[in-house]
Structure formats: structure tokens, C-alpha cells
Amino acid sequence: xxxxxxxxxxxxxxxxxxxxxxxxxxxxxxxxxxxxxxxxxxxxxxxxxxxxxxxxxxxxxxxxxxxxxxxxxxxxxxxxxxxxxxxxxxxxxxxxxxxxxxxxxxxxxxxxxxxxxxxxxxxxxxxxxxxxxxxx
Numbered sequence: 001x002x003x004x005x006x007x008x009x010x011x012x013x014x015x016x017x018x019x020x021x022x023x024x025x026x027x028x029x030x031x032x033x034x035x036x037x038x039x040x041x042x043x044x045x046x047x048x049x050x051x052x053x054x055x056x057x058x059x060x061x062x063x064x065x066x067x068x069x070x071x072x073x074x075x076x077x078x079x080x081x082x083x084x085x086x087x088x089x090x091x092x093x094x095x096x097x098x099x100x101x102x103x104x105x106x107x108x109x110x111x112x113x114x115x116x117x118x119x120x121x122x123x124x125x126x127x128x129x130x131x132x133x134x135x136x
Contacts, residue, residue, distance in 0.1 A: 046096045048077055052118040059121040061135035066126045072102040073121060076110045083109065095122055 053073070055063070063069065080098030086109070088095045095113040102108055111122040 046082065046112075047114065050114070050117065050119045053077075053121060054115075054118050055121045056123075058135055059123055062124040062133060065131050065133035065135065066106070066108070066124055066129075068102065068106065068108060068124050068126075072104070072106070072108070073110055073124070075102060076100045076108060077112065077119070080110065086111075099127070 080100035086097040109125040
């Protein structure tokens with residue numbers, strides 16, 4: 001092999017190796033696996049027909065700060081769109097963020113967590129306005 005091509009071949013090999021490493025790192029692979037799992041959760045595990053809703057203390061406080069009532073929470077439960085990018089899974093279970101507009105025009109995200117035969121409202125977020133709220 002001609003010696004003048006060796007640096008070019010070495011550079012191409014280094015770039016290919018760097019590209020392979022970047023695309024096969026553990027975190028990226030795990031994130032792809034989680035995305036596949038969460039897509040399955042979206043279609044399989046979230047039941048909008050559950051009628052018993054439990055409001056966490058945090059959710060009640062956020063609802064008060066953001067002037068969102070129970071009828072609006074139920075409306076988003078019925079009509080809201082699941083945001084698969086915001087689904088979270090932990091040792092406590094899976095939480096599903098539903099987004100939509102309430103009857104008074106607020107654009108909100110409400111996070112629901114199924115627990116046996118109930119839905120727990122975890123938090124309520126106004127996506128357009130940042131309100132001062134002292135919920136702890």
C-alpha cells in the first residue's frame with residue numbers, strides 16, 4: 001500500500017469508529033428501549049374510562065394556583081392527547097401526561113398515574129403561563 005494514503009485511511013477509520021461509539025453508547029441505547037416501552041404503555045396501560053379520581057395534595061395546590069377545577073381535569077382526561085415524550089416510569093409506576101385546552105381556553109398538561117382501579121392526578125401544569133405557586 002502506498003504510504004501517502006495511510007493518513008487518509010486512518011482518518012476515515014477514526015471517524016467511523018467515533019460514529020459507531022457515539023451511536024452505541026449505553027445511555028442512548030437505553031433511551032431507545034424506554035421509548036419503545038413507553039409507546040407500548042400509551043396504547044396498552046392507560047385507561048381513560050376509570051371514574052374514580054384521586055387528587056394528590058400537590059395537584060390540588062397546583063389546581064388552585066392555576067385556577068383549574070375538577071371539571072377541567074375530567075375534560076382533559078376525556079379529550080387530552082398523551083404526550084409520549086413526557087411519560088415517566090419509576091418504581092411507583094407509570095405516569096401519563098395528557099395535554100389539551102380546557103373549556104376556558106387554558107392550554108394544560110395534567111399528569112395522571114393509574115393505581116389499581118383509580119387514577120391519581122399527580123400535577124397540573126399551565127403550558128402558557130408561569131404562575132407563582134408555593135406548593136411543597
